[in-house]
Amino acid sequence: MDQKEIIKHFALLEEVETSYKLITLGFGELQNINLHNNFHFLPFQLLSQGFERFMKSYICLAYQNVNKKYPTFEYIRDLGHDLESLLREIIDKYYFDFNRPQYKNDVEFLKNNTELKELLFIISEFGKKSRYYNFDLVTENKKIPLNTKELWNNFENKHLINDEKLLSKLFSQETQHEVYYKLNSIIIIIFEQFVSALSRQFIFNCIGEKAKQISVASFHEFGMLYEKDFGNKDYRKSTTRYNETPKKVHKRTLKNNLERKLNPNIKFKKILKSEYEGDWPFFANEVIIECRYKHWCIVTIDGHDYALNGTAKGRYKLENPKDAGMVMMDKDSGDFIKLALDL
Incomplete structure (x- = not known):
């Protein structure tokens, strides 16, 4: 490998690693969105950059594998x-x-999943134009871009309205x-399925x-994600906000x-996963649920109490x-509240 090829190799290595960090941080910042944090700009920015860099790196490597040379500047520029166009390519x-x-x-999901297309469109529009949406309003730009925050909310509301159980939870503190x-x-x-479907092309040697x-x-770890794994990982641990x-x-x-055992106003029960x-x-494979004075529900995990x-x-200032x-990110511990109250 000559000097020029070595430089290109390490440049692409840096791009792949950068896109991985942007994507995982973007996932973490999405998971940080909650009642007290609606700052969508940060995950939008991270994911628009991460997805674009990932797919362009993919194309460069796949092109080189097929043509024995890297694509030209004009090819990548054009x-x-x-993001949808990059995926089609x-x-x-x-x-x-x-x-x-x-x-x-994988190929069925990438080609035909309408929700993936909808989300990629939103992230793509943000990256291309909508990150300056407020400035366009202030300066009376005649070509106002789409409000991607509104589109995102519409996507979420669609799921919320179609899930009566989830919707009912919105009205309870x-x-x-x-x-x-x-x-x-x-x-x-949805995003994990997208990234893992592309990552498997890397790890199974499809593109060289x-x-x-x-x-x-x-991206090797994404390539090893399958249906049973999607939604389980807590990406927040990579974010500054969470840490x-x-x-x-x-x-x-x-x-x-001792108080738990002796106080008649404290009811508790050990529950095993099995x-x-x-x-x-x-x-954890086992927890202890506890209800104090018929109101305050606690769960003990590995010797620590959580609310x-x-x-x-x-009341107890607990997390x-x-x-x-x-708790696994795609799982709901709400049923354990009822179990505790019923003790």
Whole structure:
């Protein structure tokens, strides 16, 4: 490999790793969206950059594998910034069968999933024009771009309206936070399917050995995600907002455990994953639920207390288990509130 090729190799390696960091940070900032944080600009910015860089890196590597040379500046420039167009370029020219049943699922999803197309359109419009939407309003630009925040809200509202159980949670202070987690999870799952479907082309050597090598430290983990894995990962742990927010948990003491056993106003029960009939939401295999004075619901996980309901969170200043990273991101621990209240 001559000097020029070495420079190109490391430039693409940096682009792939940069796009991976932008995407995972974008997912984390999406998961940070909640009742108190509606700053969508940051995840939009991260994902518009991350998806574009990822797909352009993909095209460069796939083109080189087919043509034994990298594409020209003009070729990449003419692809533009539209994410849907970049995806069509990949599917039409550089998406190959890797002789596994998953290929059919991946290509079907990339070609025909309407929700993926809708979300990519929103992120793409933000990256191309809408990030300056407010300035266009102020300066009376005659070509006002689409309001991507409004389009995003419309997407979420569509899911909210079609799910009566989820909608009902929006009107309860105890369960409002679960609505945000669920909507964020729906979107994360779609984006994870998108990234993993492209990443499998890297790890299964469909677009060349060079692409496989370059992706080892980044998109390999996405390529290993399948249906059972989507929505489980807590990407918030890679974000500054999450890491700098103090986690209000209480480590139980001997006194706490004695009070639990001796105080008649405290009801508790150990629940095992192996015995639970519903969809188990916790990473731990067992928890203890507790109801104090018929109002305040607590869950104990690995010797630490978390607030199951809003009243317990307010009274004891405890984190709820999902905010603390103890619940899978696509799962709902709300049913355990009822179990605790019924004790």
